[in-house]
Amino acid sequence: MIDTNVSRRTFLKTGGALGALAVAGGGAVAADSLFGSGVADAVAAPEEKVTWGHCAINCPGRCALKMHVKDDEIAWVDTHTSPDATFDTPQARACLRGRTYRRWANSPDRISYPMKRVEGTKRGEGKYERISWDEAIDLAASKLKEVIEKHGNEAVYVPYATGVSATTSRPFNRFLNLVGGYLNFYNSYSTAQISCITPYMYGSKNNGGSSLSSGEDAKLILCFGSSPTETRQGGLTTHYDWVHMRERTGAKIYMIEPRFNDSNFGHSEEWLPINPGTDAALVAALGHELIKNGQTDEEFLHTYCVGYDEETMPEAYQGKNMSYKDYIMGTGYDKVEKTPEWAAPITGIPAERIRALADEIATTKPVYVVQGWGPQRRSNGEWTAWAIMALPCLIGQVGLPGTSNGTREARNSPSLSSLPAGTNPVKASIPCFLFTDAIDHGPEMTAKNAGVKNADALKTGIKYMINYAGNCLTNQHSDINKAHEILADESKCEFILGIDTVMCDSMNYSDVVLPDLFRFENDSQIATGSDWGYIITGTPATSPKFERKSAYEMAAMLADKFGVKDQFTEGKTEQEWIRELYDKSREKDAKLPPYEEMQEMGVYTREYPHIVSMQKFREDPAANALTTPSGKIEIFSEKLLKDTEGWELQDGDTLKGMDTLPPLPVYIPEWEGVETTTEEHPLVLSGFHYRGRIHSSWGFIPELKEVNPMEAWINPADAEPRGIKHGDTVHVTNDRGTIELYAKVTPRVVPGTVAVSQGAWWDGDVHAGKDGVDKGGSINTLTTQRPSPLSKGNPQHTNICEVKKA
Structure with a gap:
């Protein structure tokens, strides 16, 4: 055992x-x-x-x-x-x-053999015994057949996971589609809010931002909640583009976020510290100054936009004070004028500083506005992202050289074909962040209360999961203690098949564990990039060790048990699939070299021209209409009102006095934020990405943990009255649990906020629940599992807490 x-x-x-x-x-x-x-x-x-x-x-x-x-x-x-x-x-x-x-x-944590949970132990306890491949596949296949026969294919689920990417990285989806399908999911843990709201404003096509290299032509760059040098360290993507642009541009760069991150170092002119979750309030106050001083680009707003003022409102909504200008100037929904004095106590930015910034924005051209994914990963994230997108529209800085549209920066990549998944006969889909709800009370989830798509409600809960290369069952999911309670109950989800390289915490909830290979232990190919796109073609570094197999082999073994192996493989090995998929890609892209040449060079690179977001739309809005209902930029969205009609909302989902979700980029206070702290939990808790990990990947490597220790960033103004000194061991606590880590006492985080990097491996007592202490310091022990109201997305940064010496 x-x-x-x-x-x-x-x-x-x-x-x-x-x-x-x-x-x-x-x-x-x-x-x-x-x-x-x-x-x-x-x-x-x-x-x-x-x-x-x-x-x-x-x-x-x-x-x-x-x-x-x-x-x-x-x-x-x-x-x-x-x-x-x-x-x-x-x-x-x-x-x-x-x-x-x-x-x-070569880690001692590496999984080398198939295993099953020891009889009589509970999920999460991590007690396993070695079994043969035949027994493992028989168990997994027989339980799958049993669940499908008893509950139907909608009871089968493949959780959101990000531990492996390549052209052949989703073989279990292909297998399941051949045996009747599985419950779908939509969204991601990273980008649900911004991905949901952007089509309402800019349409569903060609709505991305400009490339960072376009910022070289700007005179002013406003970066909301992004740290490319930390979140995307390697390769030729955003880190490279950011540093390259920073060294070449003559623009003044402002970084607007609660933490002085590493991307500030270099040519950034100023860190503009802002309270977490209040970016939309800052934008509203900036908009107030621009409107009051006659500095908005009225021609752009009236030509290209819907909903800015009464003149541009849809006819059915005119005369009702529902425009963005009405909201800003205090004649709209909440009858509050969004002055700098109103925004200052919310954002933590002095009113005079807001006025000065507004004037600088109005008198400097071009202005490049970009946002990361941090501001949108909040309870009010859809409206925060929307507000940041509205800012460049107010001054007409969209579609011109040196500008962007306020979304995240553009990225380019060569296009590679992927292993075809086939058609999923199951049409119902849930937000990926709500999978524990679908296990716990699936049939209660509806289109109106939980964002179920392609069905009015779920027919059944999730009863069988294939968790491949994912740590989102617990560690990367919110409210780990709640997730543990749900996953440990075998009467809810009846069987979990886990496939990974090491025993991360989520793998401890598997009934059967299968040992995976790395992509560099396989033939593999992947494409990515940004201003430079590239393809990497790999061959196995070593032979497979012990009894490890590739996911493709495992899926083929399961397919064999269901009599669909021939349809699954189509007579091809994984290497033959990779070659065939690449050849199909070459038919569409004649610049790509032959496959053998790709294998020899290992890395193929290609430079792409700068992208100026929405340039064609700016040049001719009629000929290049957006895919919004109006064909224009929709600062007011009638579609959002119609799409969410009759939705069941909770307190805090919308503005006070409203019974619908706001169809404008308004500021909504967070459920747990700067305006809703309590005496018991007076500090805001926000996460950030860490150099030592990508999410939880590499979270167990001792050497990386040593040079990147888990720390709670706390401002001296908050540390001093608590008797906390730099390097002290502290407990960060709220109603969902307690984590233990070191204190980093630093002015690099705004007062009233505690910042903890996400992705640390949970290390607690599964039997203690929220009364225990997670000595690994995983922020998701403390994060809320209540989804954001529109996208039903992950609001990981919306939390309050207290910090005490351990």
């Missing part, structure tokens, strides 16, 4: 068979450096081979990995480098995380 909640290193000392074998296979070329380069002098150096691979985690870098292999073991990890590199010949270089893959691949 293997207890996965026991320290792996402690377990190895006890002589546990699985761990010992894993180390025996993975430690042959162990070295002392972080990257694992070098071999002990006493060992004769074997011949080295070099293979290309790529990172497959949920980072757009998808960085190139050059694996140096000796004796069928990864000796060290290099990346895309060249002695001829210059500032203008970029390379898809991996960050520190990617270069530690050898430690992940």
